[in-house]
Amino acid sequence: MLLRELHRACEVALVAQHREDLRHERRLAGESWERRGYTSHDALHRAITILEDADQALLRERIRASL
Incomplete structure (x- = not known):
């Protein structure tokens, strides 16, 4: 109210x-x-999980950054 x-x-x-x-x-x-819904808390504290979920949804292996 x-x-x-x-x-x-x-x-x-x-x-x-x-x-x-x-x-x-x-x-x-x-x-x-x-x-697949995410909260602002997820985006701030669990960003890797969101990226992993996206990779899984697209049926691709996780992309690793090269140094």
């Missing part, structure tokens, strides 16, 4: 995020895609 009031006070449009997420999920499922 507090967040809604903050949006109203700042005149920021409130988006029904959960509704949009569900629509997005259905579109992905219809196309045989798999959604």
Whole structure:
């Protein structure tokens, strides 16, 4: 409720995020895609895991940096 009031006070449009997420999920499922969601915490503290997941999704071996 507090967040809604903050949006109203700042005149920021409130988006029904959960509704949009569900629509997005259905579109992905219809196309045989798999959604892999990450939080900002994941991006900051588990970036390697995100890259490993991307490699796995693309069916490629992990790319190693050469020095």
